[in-house]
Amino acid sequence: MKLDYKSIIAVFFIIQAQAQVSFKPGLRAGLGFSTISETHSTYKTDFYAGGFGDIKLGKYFGLQPEITYSRQGSNNVKRNYYDEDLIAEKFKKEDLTLDYLSFTLLNKFTFGPGIQIQFGPSADFLINHNLVKRKDANDLAFVTGIGYLLPSGLMFEARFKKGFYDILDSDYYYNDSNNNYLFGDYNTNINFQLGVSYSFGK
DSSP: OOOOOOHHHHHHHHHHHHHEEEEEEEEEEEEEEEEEEEEBBBOOOEEEEEEEEEEEEEESSEEEEEEEEEEEEEEEEEEEEEETTTTEEEEEEEEEEEEEEEEEEEEEEEEEEEEEHHHHHEEEEEEEEEOBSSSSSSSEEEEEEEEEOOOSSEEEEEEEEEEOOOOOOTTTTBBBBBGGOOOOSOOOEEEEEEEEEEEEOO
């Protein structure tokens, strides 16, 4: 059986229609709860905000590239240091701030009326910080989460984000004399996010 170019074009458009490919821009924002691993500290509460593109590739699967400004860090980080005036070891608490511009590519699987499972990589670029000494300026992270999408385009979402790069110079923020102030050598970003997003268009 020989197919002419008109038949090929018709088949192409049928496949595209069945794939239900669509694109919708959107905005997202919420609260972030972050800390730095292997430190004796408390979680830092701040915000994140950004934009995204919702690329629907089928009934159940889609991709979502994102650009997000995220304020992270850790509060009450206990730092040991040697006081030369007092000739003694001392410690103090410091609030550490790291602000990132994150580029994320999410894979999204939709189940039921609007439940989404999300996961994907994120490349984070440090744009502001108050660390006296640091190791890696930028970060590479893995993001996973769950969301609930309403028919209006509004989504409620919860995510967990884990960095892989060692961001802190633990030789400066050191502790080797008191286990209550544990400070390990591999200090990575940990971030929980609770927020909303809205995609424009129907």
